[in-house]
Amino acid sequence: MRKKIAAGNWKMNTTLDEGLKLASEVVHMAKDESLSETTIMMSVPYTHIESIKKTIGNATNVFIAAQNCHQELSGAYTGEISAAMLQNLGVDCVVLGHSERREYYKETYAELESKTQIVLKHQMTPIFCCGEKLATREENAHFDLVKEQLSSSLFELDAVEFAKVIIAYEPVWAIGTGVTASDEQAQEMHHFIRHTIAKNYSDSIAKQIPILYGGSVKPANAQTLFSCPDVDGGLIGGASMDAQGFIDIAKSF
Ligand code: PGA
Numbered sequence: 001m002r003k004k005i006a007a008g009n010w011k012m013n014t015t016l017d018e019g020l021k022l023a024s025e026v027v028h029m030a031k032d033e034s035l036s037e038t039t040i041m042m043s044v045p046y047t048h049i050e051s052i053k054k055t056i057g058n059a060t061n062v063f064i065a066a067q068n069c070h071q072e073l074s075g076a077y078t079g080e081i082s083a084a085m086l087q088n089l090g091v092d093c094v095v096l097g098h099s100e101r102r103e104y105y106k107e108t109y110a111e112l113e114s115k116t117q118i119v120l121k122h123q124m125t126p127i128f129c130c131g132e133k134l135a136t137r138e139e140n141a142h143f144d145l146v147k148e149q150l151s152s153s154l155f156e157l158d159a160v161e162f163a164k165v166i167i168a169y170e171p172v173w174a175i176g177t178g179v180t181a182s183d184e185q186a187q188e189m190h191h192f193i194r195h196t197i198a199k200n201y202s203d204s205i206a207k208q209i210p211i212l213y214g215g216s217v218k219p220a221n222a223q224t225l226f227s228c229p230d231v232d233g234g235l236i237g238g239a240s241m242d243a244q245g246f247i248d249i250a251k252s253f
Helices: 016-029 046-056 083-088 099-104 109-121 134-138 142-153 183-200 203-208 219-226 243-250
Strands: 004-009 038-043 062-066 093-096 125-130 166-169 211-214 233-236
Touching (some): 004 093, 004 211, 016 243, 038 243, 083 109, 093 109, 109 125, 134 142, 142 183, 183 211, 183 219, 233 243
Parallel strands (some): 004 233, 093 125, 211 233
16 A cells, blocks of 8 residues: 655745644644554645644644755755755655756756755655646657656665655646646556656566656646546645645545
8 A cells, every 4th residue: 555645835935933733734634544544744844843743742743844965965055955954854855856956956867866865864754846838748748858867866775775765747738837747648658657667677576666746736636636546646746735634635535
């Protein structure tokens, strides 16, 4: 049985005060009996991590993620954050290769490969994002692109390391646009990703890797998306900024 995961991606939103309020509402609502088997994650700004860790306390189904980390261990990289710094704060997961990072900060396949490796070395779980822009889908090149994103940054990992990764498929045209991939489009790509993993590693690894869908997930569409056999949950941006809405999504499995 793969984990069911609802991961909120707060992006560059909330002050610490606002973030603490949101996190404490989420942690409170996550106590609901029906969520005991659901992994609830909040990917928060770095400045919030330490305080929100305290808010999470000993909740067993709530986890914390960072939104990026640098690919080098340490050094003269003004403004950057290292895997060791995140590990030291008790971060569970690190989102890597979000389309906004690829687009605005020109993150390359090679950098994302190093970031994934360094996150794993620091005993944290990478949430590796992939997904195509609209033009790529219109050219019917979306499968090739996603395969390239995975193979260029992940497939050098050995099987033991690769098996620790979470994948998030986020079609760029669905992020923050209100346009969601249809259930068929999501399932088709998730199935393709799992098949690609099976070919490069093994069926058993492919079966155990959680693959999240991201892109305008909301309480109204989460249930049908999450009922797709290869969709193991969501990476949720806008709708994770409201505790009740986010928890409603987490209850959609
Ligand atoms: P969205 O963002 O839910 O606001 O579309 C998803 C994401 O960027 O991870």
